[in-house]
Amino acid sequence: RKEVEQDPGPFNVPEGATVAFNCTYSNSASQSFFWYRQDCRKEPKLLMSVYSSGNEDGRFTAQLNRASQYISLLIRDSKLSDSATYLCVISGNTPLVFGKGTRLSVIA
Amino acid sequence: DTEVTQTPKHLVMGMTNKKSLKCEQHMGHRAMYWYKQKAKKPPELMFVYSYEKLSINESVPSRFSPECPNSSLLNLHLHALQPEDSALYLCASSQGFLQDNEQFFGPGTRLTVL
Numbered sequence: 686r687k688e689v690e691q692d693p694g695p696f697n698v699p700e701g702a703t704v705a706f707n708c709t710y711s712n713s714a715s716q717s718f719f720w721y722r723q724d725c726r727k728e729p730k731l732l733m734s735v736y737s738s739g740n741e742d743g744r745f746t747a748q749l750n751r752a753s754q755y756i757s758l759l760i761r762d763s764k765l766s767d768s769a770t771y772l773c774v775i776s777g778n779t780p781l782v783f784g785k786g787t788r789l790s791v792i793a
Numbered sequence: 794d795t796e797v798t799q800t801p802k803h804l805v806m807g808m809t810n811k812k813s814l815k816c817e818q819h820m821g822h823r824a825m826y827w828y829k830q831k832a833k834k835p836p837e838l839m840f841v842y843s844y845e846k847l848s849i850n851e852s853v854p855s856r857f858s859p860e861c862p863n864s865s866l867l868n869l870h871l872h873a874l875q876p877e878d879s880a881l882y883l884c885a886s887s888q889g890f891l892q893d894n895e896q897f898f899g900p901g902t903r904l905t906v907l
Binding site: 727779 | 838849890
């Protein structure tokens, strides 16, 4: 089993839709969880840290399920500007491990 | 200042050239990283510096040579590269290494090796 697995997509959704991504991880000792966003030919940018209690930032909600070893990202009311690749990133006793990313295209 | 800066933005070099990539941060972060990213792939870790000491070298070929002159600066010296080394080279920093490790990335240097 790969360390961090994501559905590569692409997810093509209309504006205003709600879309959710999951990411599974294999290392049960993982301690830190993040979602990064990367636009084409740009650097990854931290979108959210993911906490055990779940956290919300505007239209974005992140959840952690330690028992099933996955994290999720929910985007409500999708905007065209949300089109990007979303990278699931995990760390424990190692530096950050990146998933391969999920590509989202929001269509007008 | 919450920025990581990198120079140059673009670099084209021949296989016999020697060049250097530079990275700078003024956030007081004590860990700095070099990543290599190929198209449609996630970033691959190359090196980690923690408190100006090399902590991790992910079996990177010796034609890549990192240097950390001080806590704000990170260089990557390049020599005798191959065309397959063409990629986006990303620098990142974080407050600490393994803990407080939200990483902030610079804009990258897009390297082409001819």
